[in-house]
Amino acid sequence: MNQAESNLPLQGLTAIDLTVNVPGPFCSSILSDLGARVIKVEPPNGDPLRPSPAMWASLNRGKQSIALDLKTDGGREVLHRLASKANVVLEGWRPGVAKRLAADYETLIGDSRGLVYCAISGFGQDGPWADRPAHDVDFLALAGYLDAQSQIEGRPWAPPVLISDLASAHYAAIAVLAALVQRASTGRGSYIDLSMADSTLALLAPEVGRVGTDEAAPVDAHEAAGKPNVTFIPHYGVFQCADDRWFSLGIVDEDHFWRRYCKAAGLGDLAGLTYAERVEGGTAITEAVAEAFMTRPATEWESILREADVPAAPVTALADLIDSPQFRARGMFPEIGASRFLAQPFKISGESIRPTRGAPGLGEHADALLAEHGYDAAEVGDLRRSGALGQADPGVAG
Helix, strand or coil: CCHHHHCCCCCCCEEEECCCCCHHHHHHHHHHHCCCEEEEEECCCCCCCCCCHHHHHHHHCCCEEEEECCCCHHHHHHHHHHHHCCCEEEECCCCCHHHHCCCCHHHHCCCCCCCEEEEEECCCCCCCCCCCCCCHHHHHHHCCHHHHHHHHHCCCCCCCCCHHHHHHHHHHHHHHHHHHHHHHHHCCCEEEEEEHHHHHHHHCHHHHHHCCCHHHCCCCHHHHCCCCEECCCCCEEEEECCCCCEEEEECCCCHHHHHHHHHHHCCHHHCCCCHHHHHHHHHHHHHHHHHHHCCCCHHHHHHHHHHCCCCEEECCCHHHHHHCHHHHHCCCCCEECCEECCCCCCEECCEECCCCCCCCCECCCHHHHHHHCCCCHHHHHHHHHHCCECCCEHHHCC
């Protein structure tokens, strides 16, 4: 352990991650970067995301791996021993599965009364949809995100980013950290019931707040199709430039930003309009802004609008992010071996919070973890022969 790792906020805490795919692993990667020891308990054949090695490594860097069959007595016994020394458990099954595997909160708190247990499920542990199957795009549909999008773009689209998965992970991390703070003062653990659908809905709080108000006038999908990608604010959105690149304009209600933009864009006759007048002008304002952007290439607009101190930016390709002077200056792309990862988007006392180790091979740490929790070599052999313990395969480490 280096000096930076020893100073991390969660140093000394252990989290057991029973989850696969994205939401739970992304949550535990945040905890890991903050200094927690994360023991990833995988099914015997590994996390199903492992065949996507780059994505899997990004979500599971810095963790330890053990593969257990929780349908066996031996696998459950190992989990109970791991949990007896853990501070946090994350699970991502449908309601009822954890109990069938003896991996539920009521079972595991017998081993650790101060346990913080976070259950991440699609719709939460109760309600009429509790057992309903769904993935990211379904949560976006049911929570109103795709409808909000259709009012801007003319129709809903499946976004390229797993918004509900990542939002759920962030809310799970917030909840776990809050529960750990509470435990520090009360000594008691907590059971966290986190819904992915609820997490998606929570992102839409400002939009939900407009429902039933004058601001929430619906947009006709046929009228919206083919127009610049803007919100109900006619100068907040994405516009095409003369070189076919796209440019964001982020002016909301600020009259000073609007005046600066108009001066830079040659729209002086519109500069005196107030925010209310601009919203009322709607389509006409949007068309004027769109026509202005089409007079220059994106590189020129970047120079002009930066100089004018206007909130605006060119749409940046993912492949170009690595060369961003801002992100590089912030140290957002640490490299470990041949792999590139992302640091956390904050620093603590001037220290960057970033991964320090790559992702584990399937079951790579099984022997060390079992020895630490009281298993001798003969007992480990018995676990392997019974099928409770998966075979280690360090060759697939990320």
